[in-house]
Amino acid sequence: MAVPIARQLAALRRLLIHSIGVALLALAAGSVAADTRGLEHQGEKRRFLLHNGAAAAQAPMPLVVALHGYRSKEKVLAAGDDLSSLRWDPLDALASREGFLVAYPAALLGQWNLFEGLRDTTLDDGRPLDDVGFILAVIARLVDDGLADPRRVYLTGFWDGAIMSYRLLCLAESPFAAAAPMGGTMAQTHRDACAAEAPSPVMVIAGTNDLILPYDGWIFYAGREVSIPETMEHFRLLHGCSGQESELRPDRNTNDNSRVREVRWTGCARDGAVVLLRVEGGGHTMPSYEPVPEAWIEKGGGHNQDIEAVEEAWRFFGRFTRESGE
Numbered sequence: 001m002a003v004p005i006a007r008q009l010a011a012l013r014r015l016l017i018h019s020i021g022v023a024l025l026a027l028a029a030g031s032v033a034a035d036t037r038g039l040e041h042q043g044e045k046r047r048f049l050l051h052n053g054a055a056a057a058q059a060p061m062p063l064v065v066a067l068h069g070y071r072s073k074e075k076v077l078a079a080g081d082d083l084s085s086l087r088w089d090p091l092d093a094l095a096s097r098e099g100f101l102v103a104y105p106a107a108l109l110g111q112w113n114l115f116e117g118l119r120d121t122t123l124d125d126g127r128p129l130d131d132v133g134f135i136l137a138v139i140a141r142l143v144d145d146g147l148a149d150p151r152r153v154y155l156t157g158f159w160d161g162a163i164m165s166y167r168l169l170c171l172a173e174s175p176f177a178a179a180a181p182m183g184g185t186m187a188q189t190h191r192d193a194c195a196a197e198a199p200s201p202v203m204v205i206a207g208t209n210d211l212i213l214p215y216d217g218w219i220f221y222a223g224r225e226v227s228i229p230e231t232m233e234h235f236r237l238l239h240g241c242s243g244q245e246s247e248l249r250p251d252r253n254t255n256d257n258s259r260v261r262e263v264r265w266t267g268c269a270r271d272g273a274v275v276l277l278r279v280e281g282g283g284h285t286m287p288s289y290e291p292v293p294e295a296w297i298e299k300g301g302g303h304n305q306d307i308e309a310v311e312e313a314w315r316f317f318g319r320f321t322r323e324s325g326e
Contacts, residue, residue, distance in 0.1 A: 035049070037053075041137050047081075047083060048103050049083045049086050052096065052099075053147060056101050056147040060146055060148055061101045062099075062154065062317070063102075063139070063148035063152065064091070064155075064317070065139065066088055067156070067160075067161030067165060069160050069161050069183075070159055070160045072110055073109045073119075076106075076109055086106060090310045101147060112131050114160065114167060115189050116128075116222070117222040132171070136175065139153055153175050155180070155200075157184065161181075162213075163187055167190045169200055170193070170194035175322070179200050180312070181205070183210065183284050184213050186231040187223060187224070196238060199238040201320050204276050205279065205309050206278060206282075209283050210283055211299065212299075213284065217230065228276070235274045240268060242266065242267030242268075245263075246264065249262055256305045256306070259280045260282075262277055262278075263277075273320075282303070284301055285300050287304040287308070289305055
């Protein structure tokens, strides 16, 4: 009996240390003001939230652009000028600790203009919203203002933000040194028209039990989302990878009914440029040590607590810079 009790006490001690650490990081993130900034694009005032802007005024910092998921038009209008719901607390805490900027661009009416046919993606005069141009303008503004290091601009996004991330990665000239889409698949239209000339390294985080954007792809009213395996094959070909290896990550939380398998492609033009964190049994949430509401687990299909997704992304980002800062 002594051994199991000792193990339980050790596990409890680790949990308490982690909980205290998370709380301290959250306090650190909260102590750094995130300010709302605006710029004009297509004749409209567009807004974004910036975390760590004051610190970046001392010297240019790495920049992580974080794209939010779907938000209803009603929710956006009810929020008014309040963009606080765009923040990812674990990402802000990490940025405060590691010293990088986070920009949270806001879709004008909650829905990114991913492709033709989506609701709430046109201006009053009927013109389609140019969200790609807006996101690129946010980056250009932060670089021009001397806040962001153009060689270390990174991209992540969840849900619709992940789909938009894939679209941005298919631009002929991408400003991103690396990207980590989470909880989202790639639109077939983006894959088929991909014009990337110097592809950015990419790490995808996806749950096999995602009930919102299924791992195996989905066909809906505005088009087809390809599967995660098809998405990874697209990037494998872009990066010229010739091999593959995988390993099962430690099962830190045995009660979450999921495991993380890291799949790495080898023989790529840039070493380690294509990675998948396949959350086996995971649902439509960003893996995190922290719990999420039970209702969201039921709606999304599960929640993995073996890894902290934003820390995995930042670790991946740290391996890459743009070959040119122009």
